[in-house]
Every structure is written in C-alpha cells, then in structure tokens.
Amino acid sequence: MESVDHLADERGKASFDVDEMKVVWAGSRHVLELSERIARLVASDPAFQKDNRTTLGRKELFKNTLRKAAHAWKRIIELRLTEEEASKLRFYVDEPAFTDLHWGMFVPAIKGQGTEEQQQKWLPLAYKMQIIGCYAQTELGHGSNVQGLETTATFDPQTDEFIINSPTLTSSKWWPGGLGKVSTHAVVYARLITDGQDHGVHGFIVQLRSLDDHLPLEGITIGDIGTKFGNGAYNTMDNGVLRFDNVRIPRNQMLMRVSQVTREGKYVHSNVPRQLVYGTMVYVRQTIVADASCALSRAVCIATRYSAVRRQFGSQKGGVETQVIDYKTQQNRLFPLLASAYAFRFVGEWLKWLYTDVTERLQANDFSTLPEAHACTAGLKSLTTSATADGIEECRKLCGGHGYLCSSGLPELFAVYVPACTYEGDNVVLLLQVARFLMKTVSQLGSGKKPVGTTAYFLQVEHLMQCSSSARKAEDWLKPSVILEAFEARAVRMSVACAQRLGKFANLEEGFLELSADLIEAAVAHCQLIVVSKFIEKLKQNIPGKGVKDQLENLCNIYALFLLHKHLGDFLSTGVISSKQASLANDQLRSLYSQVRPNAVALVDAFNYTDHFLGSILGRYDGNVYPKLYEEAWKDPLNDSVVPDGYHEYVRPMLKQQLRNARL
C-alpha cells in the first residue's frame, strides 16, 4: 500500500502546534485520548465497515444496522466500557439507530419525568437493554404544537388502568425513531382524561411489542413510515407509525414525577416543580449543538483537504495549476465555515456548563435563570443546526462535481444531518420563542427585573442604543471590545425597534404575528451575539501550545466579521457602524483569510477524525484522491457487468430500430 502523504506540504506550512489544538478541540487531554482510542477501535473493526451503505436496499440496510447495533453493544459489554466510552463508540459507529432514541430520549424521559419508584423499576431494564424504548410524541397531524396532540389516555377507575387510544387518523403517532421495527416500549405522550376532564398532555410508559415474539400487542398497529432523504443516511432508522385501539396500561405507568392520578382518579400535582422538565430540554439541545459542530467540522475537513488537493486554472503553460483553496472566493466560502465549526464547538462546551448550572439551581429551587437558559438553548439549537445544514451543502458545492458523488461522503452527511433543523423544535418556531423572550426582556427593562445570563447586555441598553463604533482602521476590527459592542448594539437596537413597533398594536399577540419575520431577525442577532461572545470568552482562558491561541483568535475574528458582512443591512440600518467601517471590516476579513490559508489543513487535522469516520475519498488524510476515486467507482453494482442489465430488452431494439414490435 502506498503511503505518500500528498498533503505533507500543507501540513508543513502550519504555524501552530496541531497536537495542542487537538486537545482544545476535544475539550481535554482525557477526552482526546479516549476519543482516539475508541475511534481506532471502531475503524479497525470490519463489522463497522460503512462504505457500502449507499448501495444497499432499505431492508438490507436496516438489517445491517441491527447487526452493527448488536455488535456495538456486545463490544461495550465485552470491553466493559464506561458510559462515556460507550457513547463515544456509538458516535464513531456513525449510523443512526434505534439505540440513539433509547439512550437519548427514552432513558432521559424516565429519568426526568418518572418518580423514584418508576425509575427503579424501568431504568435497570433499559440500562441492560432488556427492553428497548422510543419517544412517541409527534403525530401525523401534530408536531410543533405539542399541546394539540390527540392521542388520549383515559383513566378507568374500575380497573385502575389508563386506556390509550388513537381517536383519529391524524392522531397516529408518526416519526418516533426506533418505533417502526425495534422498540418494545415507548414513552407515549397523550391527553390525560380523568372523569371526562382533559388535563392536557402527559407521558406514559407503554409496552408495544411482546417480549416473546416481538409482535405488537393487542390493539396496537405499528409500521415504518417509509424512505427518507438520502440513500443510507437516516434510512437506517425505523421512524415509525403507531395506532392504539383502546389499549390498557396500569395506572403506575403514567410518568408521575410532577403530576399524578390517584387510585380514586384524582389529578394532583406533586411538590416537584414543573420547571424540572426544562432541565431535560436544555440537556437534549446542548447535545444537538455539540452534534452541529461535529457535523460541520466533518464537512469542512473534507472540503478543506480536497480544496488543497484540487487544482484548477492559473497554470503558466503546462505548469501545475492553482490549488483551488488559494482562490479568495473559495476561502470566502470555506473559512467562515471552518471558523463556525470552532465557534459552535466552544458554545457547545459552554452549554454543557450551562446545563450543570441550571441543574444545580433547580435542585436548590432557584428558577430565576431558567427562562433565559431555555430561550438561549432554543436559539442556539436553531442557529447552529441551520448554519450547519447550509454549511454542509456549501462544502459539497466547494468540491465541484466530485462532491456530488456519494463517495465524497458529503451528500449522505447532508441528508442525515438536515432533519436536525426540524426535530427537537422546528428552527423557526424556536426563534419565535427566543423573540418572545427578548420582547419580554425589553418590556421589563424599566421594571427593575434585571436581565440575566446571555441577556445581561440589555443592562447597558442606554449606552448601546446610542453608541457608535470606534473602529477607525482595519486592525481595530481585531479588538474583541469593538466586535462585541457592535454585535451587542445591533442586537439591542433590533429588539428595541421590534418592541416599539409592537407597542403600536392594540393587541400584542396580533402585533407579534404581524411582525414575526422581523422578530426572527432580532432573535438571530441575539443568538449570533451569544456565539461570538462565548468564543471571545473562550479566548480569555489560558490556552497553551505554540501558536494555538493566535489561530483561534483569527478564527474568532473571521466568524464575527463574516457575520457582520453577511448581515450588513442590520448593522448599517441600526446605525451601529458606518459604510466606511464596514468596508474596513471587510478588508480585515480578507487579510485574516491569508493568515488562515497556510494553517487550513492543520486546523482540520486538529479535529482528529479517522478516514473511517469521515467516510470520504475527497477528505482522505493522505490526499490521495484521484486513484481512490477511480478505484471506488468500479465497486458500484452497475459495474457488475460491462453490458448493463436491460441492454438486450431496451437498448438494442432501439439501436436496431426494432422497438415497434417490442413488448416493454
């Protein structure tokens, strides 16, 4: 096997310590070491091969995923992996499966909403996978509006049971991952009805399939909802449909941590505060932000390496052509995405801290930061997943024609990633929530209620409403204070402007609906500020390693100045900066690109992804793109024969003018 590093030159150009950057990216030396160990474990195990995924039919593909999930679980047990290691293993196996929902939603739902007793009963079963669970909330007719769910759970005091029922077609559960073919149990969300009274939506643990023969229990209809975007992609997941025909479950399978139904059928609240559920939401969304930085960094890694390999134009008469990464247009599309990957990584890290902080406060009955934390995670989920989905597709385009081949890894990465914009809250619906929170924040400014956390900058509203940027020359745009002030002023002014316009409506709700497109822009401005400010905060830490901090500073500035250019209309129309200052910022951005250029390949090496995980010929570590693309092509089933199946029936008669009599 050839082992020339075609990117050695690029790696030689880097002016920073890549190994130290790997630690920064991983979060700690411990995580780096662990990730590397598990990544290698997965990459070297033939059972986890994945390069044939796009050529399999749905059934084969799905069976293969079942096999991998079982194999992964077997290895987890055999090697006695810790929870941290096990979850990394699932991550590197890199194939959506029922286990994601089991561990990511079913278990947390029981933990968050189950009583001590319920946890003691169900969690050990789940931990050992003696039962497999999914999260059944969405219905055919009801997604974003959870309060509109139609499934009912009616208490029958005679038998001490709930009757779970799907009264309409639109009440069919629809979308839950792992439901279609695998799950034995589900947390089902349904309207609780006692004594004819509707108490709104609550969670119930419902057994779906027999543990003997895996057949759906009586009164239960289950199926898969069909093929989704992409080839392999999310089609390894059995997103399912589920209907209940008056299915009975014991009363103690309602998740009763916050509210309960007594033996007599009385609906009562426990002394556990309702807000606890927000904790789970913050947790889940924090993992989604972390996933965004993974997915985006993966795409950026592929596009960066390939852009250094690919040469096009600019040769002097037969000499070598220019690497496309040297074109400013390529840099202007690619480097902001590289910067975004790092930015999302750090804001994700911070969200992990936020989750711990929120949890501690909840335990101490301090709910003061909860609405802010909730809005902030909603906004960051929306911002990072939208940017990542768009960014992956842009990376694909940055690879020209070859990016359209599945062997580039990018089409499937896009297809598998993009539902993150929709699940766990449609991104637009989430931004509207952020906007609502911002309007509340503005309206309370006079009231003495102090804005906290990521809205603390509203304290300086007076200054921010009238300040003007002090940037006089391009380099001024490298100063964190200059950048922060511009982003804060833009966000405050957009929020305040919306609030003022809202004030003119007699009916606030109507005003909110009418102005919602503008409100969303204010929410985006606020969320972008959060990402920028968390990047800046990160850089205040001690970051060791030659040149590491310099590189991160460049990326932070690129992230901010790229956004400033992209949303220039905001900054100019609110009078935060002048056209002249905008033009200086742009000059600075261009010069930052030049500084990143020689470090680009090393900056993506720092993600430390194996070729197995990347799953991309264009993104190969060694840059040996062309021979491997060529090799890969021949593996397509269509190349099984030189003359294709169908030639004799359909092509030859055409060529021979014998179609008229042919039976097709």
Next chain:
Amino acid sequence: MESVDHLADERGKASFDVDEMKVVWAGSRHVLELSERIARLVASDPAFQKDNRTTLGRKELFKNTLRKAAHAWKRIIELRLTEEEASKLRFYVDEPAFTDLHWGMFVPAIKGQGTEEQQQKWLPLAYKMQIIGCYAQTELGHGSNVQGLETTATFDPQTDEFIINSPTLTSSKWWPGGLGKVSTHAVVYARLITDGQDHGVHGFIVQLRSLDDHLPLEGITIGDIGTKFGNGAYNTMDNGVLRFDNVRIPRNQMLMRVSQVTREGKYVHSNVPRQLVYGTMVYVRQTIVADASCALSRAVCIATRYSAVRRQFGSQKGGVETQVIDYKTQQNRLFPLLASAYAFRFVGEWLKWLYTDVTERLQANDFSTLPEAHACTAGLKSLTTSATADGIEECRKLCGGHGYLCSSGLPELFAVYVPACTYEGDNVVLLLQVARFLMKTVSQLGSGKKPVGTTAYFLQVEHLMQCSSSARKAEDWLKPSVILEAFEARAVRMSVACAQRLGKFANLEEGFLELSADLIEAAVAHCQLIVVSKFIEKLKQNIPGKGVKDQLENLCNIYALFLLHKHLGDFLSTGVISSKQASLANDQLRSLYSQVRPNAVALVDAFNYTDHFLGSILGRYDGNVYPKLYEEAWKDPLNDSVVPDGYHEYVRPMLKQQLRNARL
C-alpha cells in the same frame, strides 16, 4: 375513490382568472394545450409510474430507466410526435436518462461544431437513435478549466487517423452522462496534436462500443462512476468514466466546422467564425434557466398546497388550528420563492428571444452583442440555479418533518436538481466571468464603446452614481421606476467601486484575484437587476384575464423587495437608499404578502402540474394529505413483515441478554 377537494376553499378565494394565468405561465395557449395533452398521456401510462423509485437498488433503478426511455421512444414513434411534443414527453417522464445528453448535448455539439458533411453523416443516425451519443469533456482532474484537459488526439499522417489517448489517470473522462453503460458514441474533447504541436482542445466523434454486442471497442475502458446524491434522483443516469489506450479514429471525425486538420496534417482555420460556439452555450444555458423555473415552481407548488393543508397552533380551545400559510414567517419564506419561480419563468422566456437574436446576428456576422449575451446567460444560469437549489430545500423545510419523507417528493427533487449549480459551469466560476465582463464594461465607459443589452444602464452611470431614491412612503415602492433605479444604482455603484479598487493594483490580474469575493457580489447585483427588469418589461405587455396582471405585479414587487431586504447591506452601503426607505420597503413587502395570501394556491395551480409529475403526497391537488401519507407508508419494503429481518439474529439476543455468545 374519494374525490373531495380539500383545497376548494382556498381555490374559491382567488381573485384572478387561473386559466388565463396558465396561459401566461405556459407562454402561449398552444404550449399550454400541448403540455396538458402530453402530461396526461404520461400520467395515464402505467409504464411511466415513478413512485417506487426511491426503494429500488441501483441496478433495478437503472434497468427501469432504460425501459422507460425505450417506451418513451416507442410512443414518440407510434404517435408520430413532433420534436416539440417529444421533448415535452421526455420532460414529463421526469427521469434523468442517457437520452438527455443524446438530445441535449451530443446532437447540438455536432450541429454546432460539425461541417455540413459531418452533419449529414451523423445527424440522421442520431435522430433515429441508431447511435446513442454523449458529451465527454470533463476529466477526473479537469472540469472548470477546460483548457487544462489532458486527453490527447494526435494526428498520424501515415494512416490519416487521430490517436485518442488518456496519458494519465487524471485524464480519464469522468462525469459524462449516458457514457457509463449506454452510449455507443461520444463527442470527446481532447488536445489536438499535429506534428508535435499542441493546438488546444477540440471535439472528436468517437465510437465507444460495438453496435453488435455493445462491448467497448479495443483500447477503450468504460464504467459507471458510482452512486450520487439521493435515492432515485440522478442515479438513473449512468455518468461514466472512460479511458483510451491509443484508440484510432478516422481524420474526418474531428469536428471541423471551425478549424481543420488537412490530409497533410496541417492545422487550418475555416472561414466560419470561432464565436459560433458561443451560440450553443447560450442555447444550453437558456434551457437551464427554463429548467430552474420548472424545478422551483414544482417545489413551491408542493410547499404552498401543504402549507394550506397543514394546521398548527392558534386554536381556541379545541377549535381548528391556524393554517401554517397564515403565519408571516411562513409567508416570508414561501412567497418570495413563489415570486422567484415566476420571475425565472419570464427571464427564461426572454433568454429564448435572446438566443434567436444572437443566432440571427451571428448569421449576419454581427458579433457585437455576443460578449454581453454570453456574460448575461452565464450570470443568469448561476443566479437561477443557486436560488432554485436553495429554494427547493427551503420548501422542504417549510413542510416540517413530513418534508423529510421521500413521499413528499422534495428530497429527491433537491438531490436531482442540485448538480445544476455545478454542471455547465460551476456557479462561482460563472460569476467571476460576469465580473470580468462588468469590469471591462466600466473600464470602457470613457472610451466611446457603448454598453449594450443588459448593460445598457451603464450609459446613465453619472446619474446612477449620485441619485438618491425618491421613495417617501411605502407605496412608492410599488413603482417600477423606483425599483429599477434602486437596483441599477446599486449594481452600477458596486461595479464602479470594484473597478476603482482594482485600479490601485499594479497587476490587474492579482487585483482581480484579491478582490474576487467582492467582484462576485457586484456580479450578483447585476444579474438580479436583469431578472427584476425583465419581469417589469413582461408587465408592460398586454396580459389579458381578470386580475392576472395584478397578481403578477404583486409577485414582481415581492421579488424585488425581498431581494432588497436580503441584500440590504448593498443598498445601504452604496447610499442608494436610506434606512428609513428600507423600512418602508419592508412594510410594503409585508402588505404584499397579505395580498398574495388568498391567491397563493391558485397561483401554484396555474403551473398546471399533474399529480404524477409533482410526485408528492404533500402537494396533491386535492390536498388529501394525511390518509395518503398513511397509505404510502405501508408500501415501504421494511413493512413487508411485522417482525423485521434481523430480529432473531440481532435484536432478540440483545433483549434476552444472550449477545455474549452470539456470532454477529
């Protein structure tokens, strides 16, 4: 069968004559009638069924495409369809196939670059499909830079032949559609070498496969390059790889309309002007712009109908919920795309005229408008395909979770459409060409050389550099003159600013590279102006039908004001408008949305797409979404059995804690 129209209410709200709008969309009553007839023909023929595409493996899928192509050809012959009808039939069959390249590239290349004699020899064979041809230009290592191709065609005076050769791996032909499995012939682009001298890239007709047994001829290696984005999508096409090992072809198979190699091996130019090839380019790109409006309108039709069916939130205690199309955020995402579909339709129509105009001029040896026409088609190809690709994905997101199902039709529409951003010129590379042309235009302004066609507005450069918008109230933004002036001033100022900055570079080429990101923005501004101005021109025509013109005026204004808001930074930083004026424009935009809202469903009905063609359950004409989604799900192969394949091997052992001993 149920035949309730769930969208009847919506249709009832429309305030214009839908049938007349259909004529406008189709271009003429003749085309409307023809399209309708052919669309029905295709939809009613079971051989053209396509709803199983996403569940087929590559080989089955491909064989199916061969079958459909043969059946289509059979019908074309049997029904004696005209060329116009035949091409509509292929359009409604809606499945990329080798025939696209045969008719769309192979035949036009021979027509455009072949001598009379060559046309007489080859075209009749091609017209009858006695040979099937493809267009083999791109190589593994060379795409955008056509001049960098490596394949050689060396003249051998001894045998009066060319020797076609692939000297390196990167010179392998790579991407040509129809090449991999079907084509018997190709137009191959190769460096012409006579007597040791390289004359650059020329086209050659090369037979690839035996007409007896379809095997590649000696010295020729051919295969398919593998799976591409999406499931069905473009995988029905056999994009291929092709290598030549010193393959000999007769001298008269070089396409010799413009330059020739004589029997003696002399390279000579004919008296046919080289510029003729641009004619073909204008033609091909014009069809791409037309395709953009088709693809976008299709996605918009699906998203609009579903947005009227889908209800979420806003119910008063159990009442019906709000149609999501009533949310301003939904309108703000959807209606500009609806407007864009119409805008692209009209600019496509105009391009057809441009092509005729260019052709006539070429025949009269008038090359004066050619560079402008070339830049304009390059820019419009780039603008419309990028906007369409993004627009389809936005439409998918507008459908929430259900948009992620293949049964929505949107994932496959995206996957099959998106390479239009790359083929026939990478969109960024094309914009750079436009920018170059604009810089030339600016530099010649003083010279007396008058800007023509779509650059004629540069004549008013002095006015446009210093004018300020006269908009004083929201309604002023409805005036075509106000809109046009703003777009012209923005475009001129961005071009002039770039030219001035370029002037500061000692080396113009270096300057161009350095400023290329800004240059591209100037090019986009210019192209958007073209689309806006052609829409406005269209509205100057007599357009009959109750309310039809009013609707089109609304859409035209939405298109323009939406762009103005999206690129607000451009308009403000060049001082074309003030923040206050921008805010008025935005108010006007919102009020236009309200006017479009009741007409939205009727405006997409005007596209006159059959349910077969749309291929989307969410976009069904009758709006009967939920029962049909439910029905469709059960057809997935995964639902062949209730207990999935793999349960006994992989799931049961897990549940029963028997994995340890399992062999996976």
